[in-house]
Amino acid sequence: MTVHSFQEHFDKLIDNEVTIEPKDWMPDDYRKTLIRQISQHAHSEVVGMLPEGNWITRAPSLRRKAVLLAKIQDEAGHGLYLYSAAETLGVSRDDLYDQLHSGKAKYSSIFNYPTLTWADMGAIGWLVDGAAIMNQVPLCRTSYGPYARAMVRVCKEESFHQRQGFEIMLTLSNGTEVQKKMAQDSFNRWWWPSLMMFGPPDADSPHTAQSVRWRIKRLTNDELRQKFIDVTVEQAKVLGLDMPDKDIKWNEERGHYDFGAINWDEFYNVVKGNGPCNKQRLETRKKAWEEGKWVRDAAMAHAEKRKTRMNKAAQAA
Amino acid sequence: MNSNPNSEFQIPNSTLELLDFTLRLADDAVIMGHRLGEWCGHGPVLEQDIALTNTALDHLGRARSLYQYAADQVNRLPVDEKKKLFTSVAFQNLVSSGASVDEDDLACLRDCWDFRNVLLVEQPNNDWAYTIARSFFYDAFNYFFFTELVKSKNETLSSIAEKSLKEVTYHLRWSSEWVVRLGDGTDESHARILTAINDLWMYTGELFTMNETDKVMFQQGIAPDLDQIKTSWLASVRSVFSEATLTIPTGTWMQHGGKEGTHSEHLGYILADMQFMQRAYPEMEW
Numbered sequence: 001m002t003v004h005s006f007q008e009h010f011d012k013l014i015d016n017e018v019t020i021e022p023k024d025w026m027p028d029d030y031r032k033t034l035i036r037q038i039s040q041h042a043h044s045e046v047v048g049m050l051p052e053g054n055w056i057t058r059a060p061s062l063r064r065k066a067v068l069l070a071k072i073q074d075e076a077g078h079g080l081y082l083y084s085a086a087e088t089l090g091v092s093r094d095d096l097y098d099q100l101h102s103g104k105a106k107y108s109s110i111f112n113y114p115t116l117t118w119a120d121m122g123a124i125g126w127l128v129d130g131a132a133i134m135n136q137v138p139l140c141r142t143s144y145g146p147y148a149r150a151m152v153r154v155c156k157e158e159s160f161h162q163r164q165g166f167e168i169m170l171t172l173s174n175g176t177e178v179q180k181k182m183a184q185d186s187f188n189r190w191w192w193p194s195l196m197m198f199g200p201p202d203a204d205s206p207h208t209a210q211s212v213r214w215r216i217k218r219l220t221n222d223e224l225r226q227k228f229i230d231v232t233v234e235q236a237k238v239l240g241l242d243m244p245d246k247d248i249k250w251n252e253e254r255g256h257y258d259f260g261a262i263n264w265d266e267f268y269n270v271v272k273g274n275g276p277c278n279k280q281r282l283e284t285r286k287k288a289w290e291e292g293k294w295v296r297d298a299a300m301a302h303a304e305k306r307k308t309r310m311n312k313a314a315q316a317a
Numbered sequence: 318m319n320s321n322p323n324s325e326f327q328i329p330n331s332t333l334e335l336l337d338f339t340l341r342l343a344d345d346a347v348i349m350g351h352r353l354g355e356w357c358g359h360g361p362v363l364e365q366d367i368a369l370t371n372t373a374l375d376h377l378g379r380a381r382s383l384y385q386y387a388a389d390q391v392n393r394l395p396v397d398e399k400k401k402l403f404t405s406v407a408f409q410n411l412v413s414s415g416a417s418v419d420e421d422d423l424a425c426l427r428d429c430w431d432f433r434n435v436l437l438v439e440q441p442n443n444d445w446a447y448t449i450a451r452s453f454f455y456d457a458f459n460y461f462f463f464t465e466l467v468k469s470k471n472e473t474l475s476s477i478a479e480k481s482l483k484e485v486t487y488h489l490r491w492s493s494e495w496v497v498r499l500g501d502g503t504d505e506s507h508a509r510i511l512t513a514i515n516d517l518w519m520y521t522g523e524l525f526t527m528n529e530t531d532k533v534m535f536q537q538g539i540a541p542d543l544d545q546i547k548t549s550w551l552a553s554v555r556s557v558f559s560e561a562t563l564t565i566p567t568g569t570w571m572q573h574g575g576k577e578g579t580h581s582e583h584l585g586y587i588l589a590d591m592q593f594m595q596r597a598y599p600e601m602e603w
């Protein structure tokens with residue numbers, strides 16, 4: 001086949017909704033786009049462990065501590081499946097870490113915001129995982145097979161996380177005045193950054209059109225954002241919390257909620273590294289990786305020694 | 318529970334000893350779980366981050382079962398007796414209000430001097446080598462201890478032991494493998510695990526001292542003889558160390574005090590973290 005006919009075959013698979021598998025031919029840009037997207041997602045899971053990890057030692061009850069630990073452990077697991085999915089595209093986990101640590105690769109900007117109170121554990125589950133699910137459910141049908149399959153498992157667990165976050169918020173809003181205040185404060189801080197999680201408006205999103213064509217992306221940033229707002233406004237009513245956006249208003253004609261202006265200047269600044277915790281998060285990841293080097297080296301050295309000993313024993317036998 | 322000043326009810330000493338014993342096991346587990354939980358998100362490789370969190374969850378789960386059992390024991394006591402149990406003002410206030418005590422009250426309203434965990438588990442994580450050495454000493458103890466505790470005449474403790482034994486068997490395998498990897502890995506890992514073992518060795522003696530509580534529990538067939546456990550523990554440590562090209566430290570001086578509430582400086586900081594929410598926002602549902 002010529003490159004041209006490879007491309008035709010690939011396009012046909014995409015158009016017929018047949019998944020692309022690691023050994024299939026794929027355009028270089030498709031591969032690059034996937035590596036970028038999957039690794040960003042994997043990095044987000046791993047960096048995302050940090051803001052919640054802050055509260056493991058301070059969780060208000062033993063039950064909450066256990067649930068939080070289990071949740072963060074799930075995130076580490078998601079990081080693993082996603083790095084593995086990325087590896088099927090011919091890139092190693094170590095290379096991807098290098099890209100994260102050098103600042104070349106991005107992760108979800110939401111994790112550059114601080115977790116200041118216990119209510120933030122609720123808000124992150126409810127809003128951040130809620131937004132993540134909106135983004136991720138369509139990815140269960142994404143065109144690249146290993147990614148789509150990883151996402152099926154990720155989404156199941158994320159939906160559990162979203163419910164437990166909502167449940168933390170519900171407990172707080174049914175609690176004392178102080179607890180309600182804690183919940184509202186947290187909602188106010190996490191609402192706008194959650195909306196930014198869907199990425200820039202479609203008009204300013206450089207990758208959207210091509211990704212939709214390749215069926216890597218199924219819905220645009222703005223479509224997903226609107227869907228999230230519509231659902232979350234109703235959930236906030238159940239919690240009895242005030243919307244942090246005074247312009248939220250039901251639009252009969254559109255069949256959607258209208259909402260106020262998002263501060264994209266803040267978004268681009270946080271992406272650029274100017275968020276409240278960018279430096280801290282990245283330094284923490286780098287430190288863990290660097291301080292773990294001697295441990296990984298020891299494990300490799302020991303495995304080598306064992307192999308040599310076993311080979312010698314086999315030869316002697 | 319309502320107090321009855323004219324009650325004829327006398328607490329048999331063994332009840333308090335059972336409570337002391339139950340709390341010690343719970344405190345060991347919660348503090349160890351706390352320390353391992355501190356690693357979450359900071360492990361040397363993602364797979365081991367997951368393994369540590371798993372283990373932390375096992376310890377925490379065991380702590381909860383034990384605290385629930387301890388709370389049950391506390392709640393059976395008359396108020397006057399409850400008040401004598403623990404010193405913190407927060408605990409005194411709770412008991413005086415007539416409220417019953419739950420697992421979180423026991424974990425979060427007692428001060429250091431009422432904690433009964435052994436000194437070993439509160440030692441800081443430092444690096445991967447210290448964390449592994451601390452886990453290995455504790456896991457090996459747990460393995461032989463819970464193997465015996467399954468036979469306890471106390472049904473609750475016996476069933477907790479049975480569930481825990483499956484978990485600690487895995488913990489011991491995991492930490493033994495790491496001791497071997499580090500001991501028989503690189504020069505650096507060998508030096509680091511050696512330092513950790515030497516530094517932590519003096520905290521292992523306390524695992525086996527038979528204090529008054531241990532003696533009563535043993536006499537009643539509730540808990541095993543710790544001397545016997547020590548023999549099995551030492552044999553297991555020797556065998557793993559030998560594979561890891563490590564030797565048992567020569568120091569024989571052992572630190573004590575945790576079981577009686579005299580702790581290292583580290584515990585205060587752990588409790589400051591762990592108890593912060595319950596202290597700043599008391600008597601709320603979370």
